[in-house]
Amino acid sequence: MDASIVNNIITSGVTVGVGILTAVVAYIGTIKGSKLQIEAQQETMKTQLQEERMKLEEERVRQAEFTKKAIERFLSYEIKNNFKLLNEGRYLNQFVYTQTVPTGYFNDNKYSYEEYNKLKYDLIKFESSEVQEILDVYNMFYTIERKQTIGNFTENEYADFLHGLQICLAKYDS
Secondary structure: OOHHHHHHHHHHHHHHHHHHHHHHHHHHHHHHHHHHHHHHHHHHHHHHHHHHHHHHHHHHHHHHHHHHHHHHHHHHHHHHHHHHHHOHHHOOHHHHHHOOOOOOEOOOOOOOOHHHHHHHHHHOOOOOHHHHHHHHHHHHHHHHHHHOEHHHOOHHHHHHHHHHHHHHHHHOOO
16 A cells, blocks of 8 residues: 555544544533532522512511501501490499409490401411400400409409400500
8 A cells, every 4th residue: 555545544543543532522511511510500589589578588487477457557556446335434443543353344345346347367367465465455345345343254264354455555555
């Protein structure tokens, strides 16, 4: 064989080998680059997803707080009106000023539970001392309406009455 043919065969073989090697390296580089890009995009997506979840949670908490305050405000008017009915004729002055228990009958007024009945299922979704106080106050009104006189209260009902009364005196007596 002629030396130029052998030289062409070797040159062609090296060129093909280099081309194949270049193609393999390019392929591997492309795959690794794609994987790195996918991983970076996944990280970015995770970060964005976490930020979005945090924003949604903050919004949910803010909305829940607003709803709770709105419910408390609606109920505070009804509680104030009920407390005025309870304290009509200043019947509770004896308790407030002397810390002795009134012994007579409570007035025959019927207390309003309209707002409470509308909102109580939303109210129980919130765990807080304010919500518990509202529940305690309404429990006091229910007990008073049912029993009509302190003499008919059980020990627990009396303790609940005093607790509800103290809440009313502190927050709703205006």
